[in-house]
Amino acid sequence: MASLQTRDSNTIGHKVFPIITNTARIGRYADCDICLDHNGVSREHALIIQEKNGYYLEDLKSRNGTFLNDKQVTGKVRLHEGDLLRFCNVELIFSFDDTSLGNQDSSRFVPDQSRAYISDSDEEIDNTYTVKSQIKLTDKRPVLTSANAAVKLQAMIDIGRNLGAAVDQVLSQLVQNLLKIFLQADCAYILLNDSTTGHLELKAFQHRDPNNQDSFRISRSILEKVAQSKAAILSDDVANDSRFEPSESIVNYSIYSIMAAPIMDYDQSEVLGVIQVDARSTGRKFTYEDLDLLVSLAYQVAVSYQNAKLHEIAITEKIMEREMNIANTVQRGLLPLAPPIIPNYGFYDFYRPAKYLGGDYYDYIMLPDGRLVFALGDVSGKGVAASLLMAKLSAEVRSGLIIEKTFEGTVQRLNRVFCEPRWDNRFITFFFGVLNPITNEIVFHNAGHVPPILVSSDGTVTMLGEPQIGLPLGVMDDTEYPESSFVIQNAQTLVIISDGITDAMNSQGQYFTTEGVLSYLKKVRTESVVEFGKNLINAIHSFVGREPQSDDQSLIVLGRRDC
16 A cells, blocks of 8 residues: 655654555645644545545645646656655655555544554554654653642633633643643544444543654554443453453553543443553553543533534534525525416415425416416425426426427427436426417316316315326326316316325325315305415314424415406
8 A cells, every 4th residue: 555654844744655546745734634733735626536546636726736756747647666755845755655644444443644543453553554643842841740720620611621622622732731631641642433324433632741753553452442442441460460461562552551432322322432551651450530530521522512512513504504494495496486376266376395305396378379277286295306306307397398389299298307326216297288368278287296176166076187197297208198188167176285284294194195285175155266275274284283394285276256
C-alpha cells in the first residue's frame, strides 16, 4: 500500500496518509481521502489514481497548482518512490512502502493520523503507524507536586465551563485539565467512536513534558477491555497485572500505572469513546479515588458529546425543514393558480400532502377549441420521490395533448412513459376528463383511479365508468383505456377524489371509506360548488380529528349551475 508523509511538521504537523482507495482525493474538504488543513489548499485540490502499472498524480484545476518535484502538474503524471509533492506550502513524500502505515486489519481501533498510535503488542512496533506529539518546546520541565483540592476544583470548573462548547473545541482543553487533576499522569488521551465506521479514533492527546517529542503507543488490549466490559480500569502495576496477557508486552510501553474509563451514552448501553491517562516516568500510581474522578469526567464528556450531536441533528433538521418548505412552494407552483372560469360552471379544488411534498397531482388545461381538460393523479408512495414523479406527470400530460391525436392516445402514451424501468416500479392512478361546455358532455378515461362520483340535486349519487377502468399507469405498457362519457345536467356535481380522502383515518383506526364519501354526498344541499367542496373537506377533517394525515389528499369538484 502506498502512502504520503509530510516532509516536515511545521505546516500541518507530522502526518502519514495511507492511500487505501484506487482514487484518493486530496484537498481541504473534510471528506477528502487526504485532508490538508491549509488555507492555500483548494477544497478539492488533486487526485492520486492507482492503475495497473502504478500510481498517478492529477491536478483538479486547483487555485494554487499542484507541483511534483518542483514542476507544476498539468496533466496526469506518474509517481515514483520518493517523489516530492507540493500543495502550496504543504510538502508530502510519496512512498510505495506501507510499513509505516500501521496494521490495516478489521479492528475497530484506528489511529488518528496526527497524534499517537494504537498497537496490539510490542512485536507490532515496526508495522504500526506513529507520530510525534504536537507540543511546543520550552526550556523547563514541569515540577510535579501533589494537586490540592483547590487545583482539582478549578480544573473541574474549567472542564464544566468548556463542555458547553462544540466537542472538537473542548477536547484539547480537556486533556490539559486531566494532567492538572492527575499529577501522576504523563499522558492523557480521548478516543471517540466514529458512528459511520465503528472505529475508535484518537481525538485529543497531551503529554506533560513539553520537551518530549517521542511517539506514544496506546494498548489495543486496554481499549478492548474497557469497550467490551463497559467498565473503567485501574492498574497500579501494569507489568504484573494478570488482566493483560504477557504477550501483550504492555510493560514495554514504559507504562507504570494506567486508568481508562468508557464514555457511555445516556442509557449506558453504548460506548461512545474512552478516556485514558497513564503514568510512564513519574513513578506514581493512580488510586481508586482517581478512578472515581475519571469516571465522573467521562460522564461529563458523554453529556457534552451527545448534546453536541443532538445540536448538530437539530441544525440539520432545521436546514432540511427550510429546504422542504421551499420545495413545497415550488411543487405548489406546478398546480393551477386558480380554477378556470367557464359560464354556467363552478369549480373547487383541494390539495394537501401528507408530508412537505406529495405525490398527488391535478390540473386544468384549456384547449384551443374551448374544451377543458381536467385531470387528477395519485403517484404511489409519498415524499420526495413521489413529488418528482408528480412533476414528471404534470409535464407529460401537457406534452401528450400536443403529440397525440386522441385523448385515449394521450393516456396510453402516459402509461408507456411510466412503464419504463427507470421509475423504480412505481405506478400512478390517473383520471383524465374533458368537458365540452357547449354540449355539456364530459368524456373521461380512468387508469385505476377512484371512479368519479356524480351527485344530483335530489341526493342521487352515482359512481361512473367502473367497467371501463384500466390498470394504473406504469403497470403494463399495452393497457387500453376505453372512453366513458355522459352529459352533465343542470344542478349536477361531479366529484373526483384521491384515495387519501377515502383512506382518511381517525384516532380509533377507522377509515372514512368510499361508502362514507357517498353517504355524505347524499346529504349535501348547496347551490355553490365552492361550498359543496369545502363542506366535504370539513366533514373529512371533522371525522379525522387530530389524527395525523396518513396520505396525500386531493379533490376536484365540477358543477353545472345554469343561471
